[in-house]
Amino acid sequence: MIEEKLQAEGLSESLPKRILASLRQSRQRRIISPAAVAGPVCDLTVASYNVHKCVGRDRRFDPGRTAEVIREIDADVIALQEADTRFGERTGLLDLGWLERETGLTRVPLSVSERAHGFHGNTLLFREGLVRDLNTVRLPGLEPRGALVAELELKDSRELRIIAAHFGLLRHSRRQQANHILDIVRNGGEYPTLLVGDLNEWRLGKGSALRALAPVFDASVAVPSFPAGLPVLALDRILSNRPDLIRSVEVHDSPLARVASDHLPIKAFLHFS
Numbered sequence: 496m497i498e499e500k501l502q503a504e505g506l507s508e509s510l511p512k513r514i515l516a517s518l519r520q521s522r523q524r525r526i527i528s529p530a531a532v533a534g535p536v537c538d539l540t541v542a543s544y545n546v547h548k549c550v551g552r553d554r555r556f557d558p559g560r561t562a563e564v565i566r567e568i569d570a571d572v573i574a575l576q577e578a579d580t581r582f583g584e585r586t587g588l589l590d591l592g593w594l595e596r597e598t599g600l601t602r603v604p605l606s607v608s609e610r611a612h613g614f615h616g617n618t619l620l621f622r623e624g625l626v627r628d629l630n631t632v633r634l635p636g637l638e639p640r641g642a643l644v645a646e647l648e649l650k651d652s653r654e655l656r657i658i659a660a661h662f663g664l665l666r667h668s669r670r671q672q673a674n675h676i677l678d679i680v681r682n683g684g685e686y687p688t689l690l691v692g693d694l695n696e697w698r699l700g701k702g703s704a705l706r707a708l709a710p711v712f713d714a715s716v717a718v719p720s721f722p723a724g725l726p727v728l729a730l731d732r733i734l735s736n737r738p739d740l741i742r743s744v745e746v747h748d749s750p751l752a753r754v755a756s757d758h759l760p761i762k763a764f765l766h767f768s
Contacts, residue, residue, distance in 0.1 A: 537764035542570035544760035574659035587612030615641030636668030656686035669704035697728035
């Protein structure tokens with residue numbers, strides 16, 4: 496899978512340096528067990544997880560295992576990518592009833608096929624609050640890609656807009672998609688906003704397609720989440736339009752998460768000033 500992502504647009508000279516750096520840091524990387532202590536004190540935890548259609552690194556289709564990882568993450572809001580089958584009716588792959596019973600997470604309702612969990616595989620689950628507005632957005636590019644734009648009223652009447660997206664494999668498409676997201680934010684009112692998902696951009700700095708987001712989002716915060724066995728590339732991101740909203744971002748690196756998908760989940764700890 497890593498070869499597929501990189502061959503789509505060629506290998507950069509900076510990739511070997513990033514691999515070496517990740518190898519040097521791998522011994523210090525913290526492994527989180529299901530019984531691990533909670534993260535930093537915060538008002539809200541938001542996560543992103545590309546579940547890879549519930550197929551693990553062992554090539555086994557196991558939705559139950561994926562659901563267990565979601566329970567481990569223990570987020571208040573979580574954006575999932577690849578939660579539906581790819582073709583046809585895009586049938587949902589998870590047991591949403593089990594997730595609601597075991598984690599309290601409820602799917603943001605969509606006016607799509609009853610059998611699908613999300614839009615172009617994007618699903619948004621949340622624990623407490625109300626959905627004030629919800630839109631599905633088709634993103635530009637050569638591949639069929641989409642995003643969910645949800646305005647939530649959370650506990651203590653806090654408002655938060657979440658854009659849950661899955662960007663394309665081609666850099667040119669990602670630039671188009673980033674600009675499209677900017678248009679949505681600029682035309683959507685002054686909400687605290689998070690861009691959450693698999694943005695498929697491993698480059699940092701000048702070569703990154705995510706530089707287009709700079710007028711609104713700070714894309715400098717990146718934690719390696721792919722491939723799950725030895726995370727090297729920061730494909731998964733949680734970005735904010737408010738510089739003081741995200742207290743910290745970390746990868747959820749548990750033994751189960753390392754095998755359940757080709758991506759590790761990431762989560763951000765939010766503080767509302």
